[in-house]
Amino acid sequence: MIKIDNTFKNLFKSTLMVVLISTMCAFGGFLFGLNFYGIFFIVFSLQYILFFCISQITKSAFVEKTKQKELDKLESLSTILNCAYCNKNNIMIFTPNDNNRIEFKCDHCEKSNVVTMQFLVARVTDSINLPTVTGIPLEN
Numbered sequence: 638m639i640k641i642d643n644t645f646k647n648l649f650k651s652t653l654m655v656v657l658i659s660t661m662c663a664f665g666g667f668l669f670g671l672n673f674y675g676i677f678f679i680v681f682s683l684q685y686i687l688f689f690c691i692s693q694i695t696k697s698a699f700v701e702k703t704k705q706k707e708l709d710k711l712e713s714l715s716t717i718l719n720c721a722y723c724n725k726n727n728i729m730i731f732t733p734n735d736n737n738r739i740e741f742k743c744d745h746c747e748k749s750n751v752v753t754m755q756f757l758v759a760r761v762t763d764s765i766n767l768p769t770v771t772g773i774p775l776e777n
């Protein structure tokens with residue numbers, strides 16, 4: 638209820654402001670011999686167009702900010718990869734964003750490796766043929 642009251646208060650305040658500014662401009666123009674209602678109408682419309690533009694800009698800025706926040710939320714992944722040159726293990730930590738390709742320098746031979754990503758697809762309902770913790774493979 639308080640929130641609605643505030644919204645109405647703000648709406649009333651801003652409308653009052655627009656009317657006040659329009660009236661003042663119109664009166665100023667009237668003093669210079671211009672049409673009071675004509676100027677009032679033009680200034681009134683201009684302010685609403687301006688407000689509309691400002692709200693659109695702030696809205697798109699807000700969307701951009703939210704997007705950036707979502708990207709920041711991506712956790713970095715860590716995995717062990719074998720070097721393409723010497724085949725030794727390297728611990729890799731990377732953040733999955735689309736900005737740059739993933740590379741790492743081998744800890745053992747110091748050669749640069751490029752990481753290519755691959756997606757594996759598995760059925761949800763069937764059991765996968767993976768070895769158990771004790772080392773005995775599961776049979777279907």
Ligand SMILES: [Zn+2]
Nearest residue numbers: 720723743746
């Ligand atoms: Zn290596």
